[in-house]
Amino acid sequence: MSENILELRNLRKVFAARSAGMSAGIVAVDDVSFDVVRGSSLGIVGESGSGKTTTARIIAGLETAAAGTLDIGGESVDMSRRFNRGPSTLQMVFQDPFGSFDPRQRIGAAIDELLRIGTRLDRTARRARVADLLEQVGLNASHAEELPRNLSGGQRQRAAIARALALRPRILILDEAVSALDVSVQAQVLNLLADIRRDTEITYLFVSHDLAVIRQISDRCIVMQAGRIVEQGTTAEVLTDPQEEYTKRLLDAVPRPGWKPGRGLAHNGSGT
Amino acid sequence: MKHALLEIDGLSVDLLGRQRGDGLRRVIHDVSLTVASGESVGLVGESGSGKSMTTKAVMGLLPRGARANGALRYHGQDISGYNRKELSAYRAKQIAMIYQDPRAHTNPLVKIGDFLIEGVVAAKLMSRADARERAHDLLQSVGITDAGRRMVQYPHELSGGLLQRVMIVMALMSSPSLILADEPTTALDVTVQSEVVAILAEQIRDRSLGMLFITHDLDLAAAISDSLAVMYAGAIVENGSVKAIYDSPRHPYTAGLLASRPSLHEVKRLQAIPGRPLSAFEVAGGCAFASRCPLASQRCLDERPVMREVDGREVACHHPQNVELPTRRPA
Numbered sequence: 001m002s003e004n005i006l007e008l009r010n011l012r013k014v015f016a017a018r019s020a021g022m023s024a025g026i027v028a029v030d031d032v033s034f035d036v037v038r039g040s041s042l043g044i045v046g047e048s049g050s051g052k053t054t055t056a057r058i059i060a061g062l063e064t065a066a067a068g069t070l071d072i073g074g075e076s077v078d079m080s081r082r083f084n085r086g087p088s089t090l091q092m093v094f095q096d097p098f099g100s101f102d103p104r105q106r107i108g109a110a111i112d113e114l115l116r117i118g119t120r121l122d123r124t125a126r127r128a129r130v131a132d133l134l135e136q137v138g139l140n141a142s143h144a145e146e147l148p149r150n151l152s153g154g155q156r157q158r159a160a161i162a163r164a165l166a167l168r169p170r171i172l173i174l175d176e177a178v179s180a181l182d183v184s185v186q187a188q189v190l191n192l193l194a195d196i197r198r199d200t201e202i203t204y205l206f207v208s209h210d211l212a213v214i215r216q217i218s219d220r221c222i223v224m225q226a227g228r229i230v231e232q233g234t235t236a237e238v239l240t241d242p243q244e245e246y247t248k249r250l251l252d253a254v255p256r257p258g259w260k261p262g263r264g265l266a267h268n269g270s271g272t
Numbered sequence: 273m274k275h276a277l278l279e280i281d282g283l284s285v286d287l288l289g290r291q292r293g294d295g296l297r298r299v300i301h302d303v304s305l306t307v308a309s310g311e312s313v314g315l316v317g318e319s320g321s322g323k324s325m326t327t328k329a330v331m332g333l334l335p336r337g338a339r340a341n342g343a344l345r346y347h348g349q350d351i352s353g354y355n356r357k358e359l360s361a362y363r364a365k366q367i368a369m370i371y372q373d374p375r376a377h378t379n380p381l382v383k384i385g386d387f388l389i390e391g392v393v394a395a396k397l398m399s400r401a402d403a404r405e406r407a408h409d410l411l412q413s414v415g416i417t418d419a420g421r422r423m424v425q426y427p428h429e430l431s432g433g434l435l436q437r438v439m440i441v442m443a444l445m446s447s448p449s450l451i452l453a454d455e456p457t458t459a460l461d462v463t464v465q466s467e468v469v470a471i472l473a474e475q476i477r478d479r480s481l482g483m484l485f486i487t488h489d490l491d492l493a494a495a496i497s498d499s500l501a502v503m504y505a506g507a508i509v510e511n512g513s514v515k516a517i518y519d520s521p522r523h524p525y526t527a528g529l530l531a532s533r534p535s536l537h538e539v540k541r542l543q544a545i546p547g548r549p550l551s552a553f554e555v556a557g558g559c560a561f562a563s564r565c566p567l568a569s570q571r572c573l574d575e576r577p578v579m580r581e582v583d584g585r586e587v588a589c590h591h592p593q594n595v596e597l598p599t600r601r602p603a
Contacts, residue, residue, distance in 0.1 A: 047461035047463065048461055152548045153319070154548050155548070182488065182548075182549055183318065183488065183490075183532055183533060184318060184528060184529060184532050184544065184545035184549065184564075185545075185548055185549070186532070187532035187533075187534070187542035187543065187544035187545070188544040188545075188546075190542055190544075191541060191542055191544055194541070209461065211462075211536055212533065212535060212536045215535070215536050215537075216535075216539055216542070236539075239536055249463055250463065251536070252466070253462040253463040253466035254491075255489065255491040255495045256491055256495075257494065257518065259491070259495045260495070261465075261467070261469040261470035261473065261496065262466055262467070
C-alpha cells in the first residue's frame, strides 16, 4: 500500500519587486500541488525561471512561501517562515558541492559534526559510521582526512551525498546534483543514487533541466514552466508520449542522433 | 598543394605550475587537427582534456610562461612566425571567438551597438557608419527583428539566448574565415540552445566559414559538425567523420562516453567509466586512458599508442578492434 510522504497544495511564491515600478512583485511559483509516495522518486524538470528550484527550496525550508500547505510524513509544516525540517527528515544536495562544504573543514569532520548533533553515538562509533557512509558512496575511510579542494568534482559530490545521508533522512532533495559533473562521472553518481534508493527506503525529489537524467532517476515527474505545472505523470509516459506542447518542445530540443536544431523552439527564452 | 584553413600540427603546450618551484606541466600533448574552409569540426572532451587550451593556442592567447611546440598554420602560414602587427591583424580579421558566457565577455556599461562596432572600427576595417549598418544587418540575419532598438540597449536588458546571438554577430562583424566556438550554448536552456545552434550552423553554412566547435556534449557536437575529434588528457584519441565515430567508435573512451549518457527512451544501469578524467600532466607513460580502460593490457601501460588509421578514422589505441560498440539508441 502506497503512502504519501509529502503532500504539497497550492504553493505560491512571490519575490519582492526590485524596483519601485514593479509593484506586484514576481510570481515565481503559482498554484503548485503534488504528492510524493514514500520510497519513490519524483523528478521536477523545467528551464531556468520555471520555479523548480524555488519549489524545492521552499519544501526544504530554505525559502518562505506566500501561500499553500505542506505535509511531510503526515505532519503539517509551516511554510511561512524559514525553518530547518530536521536532518533526519529532509536533506538537500546542491549542484556545486564546493559551495556547500567549508573549505577548511575535512570531509570526515563535516560528516562527524552532523552525527554529533543528531545522534548519541560516541567518538569511536561516529568514526565507524563516517567510514561506512563514505564506503556507501564509493569513497573510502581515507577520504575523511581530505579537504574538499583535494577531491575531484565527482568525489566531492559523493561526499556531499554521504553527508546528506548521515542521519538517514526520509527525503533527499537533489537540486541539479549531477549537472556540473563530467558525463563519465555523472553516470557513476546516477548509478550510486539508484543503488542507495534500492538499499534504503529513501524518497527522492530530483530537480533537473536534463530530461535524460530525469528519465533515469525518477518514477514520476512534473514539468514546470513559468512557475506552473504544465504536465505530470509517470516519467515514462510524460517523456515518451507528452501531451502538452511545452513538453514536446523541450523534448525536441534535446540533441540526439540525426537531430536538426530548430529555430522557433524557444518561446520565452528570447526575453525582452 | 591546397592548404587547409587551419592546421594544427603536433601541438604540445606546457604551462608553468601554479606554485613557485613547480616545473612545467604538460596540458596539450601532440595534437594534430585540420579545419577546412566551410567545414565544421567538433572538438569534444571532458574537463581538463585541453580543448579550451587548444583554442587559446590557435588564437595566440596562451597564458604567460606557457611554452608551445609544434606548428599552427593558417592558410599554410605558421602563426608563430607572425610579428605583433600580423598577429593582431590575424586576430582582428581572420578568426573570431564565441565563448560560453556572453555576459562575461560584454561590458555592462557599453551599449550593444557600440560593443559590436568597436572591434572593426579600432582595427580600421570599416568606418563607424558602415560598421553600424553591418551590425544592424547581421542582427537581423540572426533573427533579431528589432535590431535598431537592441543596438541602443545594454547587455543586462537582453536574455542569455539573445545576448549569445549578439556574440555570434560580433564574431561575424569582421567577416572572418574561421570561428572558434567554445561551449557557446552550455549556459543556455535546451530550447534556447537549439535555436542558437541552428542560427550558428546557418551562418557558418551560408558564409562557408570554417568552425571549430568545442563542447563536452558529444550528441550536440555530432548534430552540428562534419567531423569529430575526441580529446582525452590533452591528446586527441579519435578523429574522423561524425558517422564513423558516432556509429562505430574505435577508441574505448569514445565508446565509454557514448554508453555513459542516460537515454530518454529507456532506463537501464549506466555503463559508467570508472575513475575520473585525467589531465595530461597526471599521465606517466603509456596510454593516458589505460587506468580507466576495460581493454587495457600490459602494452597499454608501457607504450603510448600513436594515431593511426583504423576503419576510416584515426584512433590512438592498441586494441581498436576490441572496442565494444554502444547499443544503438533509437533516434
